């Protein structure tokens with residue numbers, strides 16, 4: 001084959017001449033697909049990095065069901081920032097810090113997780129005050145301006161009192177260090193944050209709702225398909241699109257997985273395109289929710 005096929009992105013077109021195994025590997029590998037809502041949210045996040053340090057820094061909360069692509073957004077935000085810093089060696093790499101709120105958070109664990117991400121040595125016998133002092137000093141020294149907390153809904157596993165303490169700590173960091181906070185979590189986390197009126201007030205809330213039958217959903221499907229290395233252009237009708245929505249229940253992770261699996265089948269069988277019929281035949285393997293937690 002010569003030249004780049006029009007129906008594919010450069011990235012997918014580049015692997016078209018590779019072996020079947022290589023192409024399947026490409027489909028299974030992690031890659032970022034842009035869609036308007038994600039690009040819009042990334043725009044808001046990037047604006048935080050450029051915001052001047054003021055007494056009240058803007059903060060953003062992004063809510064969406066499990067599998068809607070929140071963690072992918074966090075990674076994309078971090079990767080783009082790191083790449084930008086590589087291009088500009090004088091720019092600090094440490095303006096952005098991402099912490100995944102694992103387990104049942106409390107004040108000690110929050111500081112410990114911040115220190116772990118910063119690669120700071122940890123003394124298990126340190127008091128909370130010592131942990132706080134070290135974390136605050138490092139955050140200031142490194143010039144961290146945006147603190148991203150993924151999986152913020154894990155605070156729901158904590159007692160009401162512990163939740164108050166964690167939110168209090170976040171408020172303290174945002175005030176003292178003039179940090180923007182960015183929290184990602186499932187919808188239920190919203191109520192928890194709203195329990196701290198002062199904290200809730202400083203967040204602009206954005207959401208990643210499940211996909212429904214509209215133009216944006218069609219654009220998402222087209223964007224995914226353009227990045228699947230199939231030799232022939234896929235032709236989906238309204239029926240095929242409806243099938244994707246019905247099978248995925250509008251959850252991004254399941255939409256991506258469905259199209260990937262059907263594309264792999266098309267590569268392996270030589271069909272080389274996605275059709276309504278192939279989507280109709282598709283059965284998700286092991287409907288376990290845990291796969292996209």
Ligand SMILES: Nc1ncnc2c1ncn2[C@@H]1O[C@H](COP(=O)(O)OP(=O)(O)O)[C@@H](O)[C@H]1O
Pocket residue numbers: 031032033034035038064065066067068069070071072073252253254256257292293
């Ligand atoms: N923008 C995207 N590009 C490519 N794949 C995506 C994208 N968004 C979501 N996915 C797919 O959906 C899965 C779940 O996304 P994830 O970010 O982990 O969801 P959440 O954090 O909201 O539970 C990912 O592992 C990936 O396969």
Ligand SMILES: [Mg+2]
Pocket residue numbers: 070071072150151293
């Ligand atoms: Mg996640």
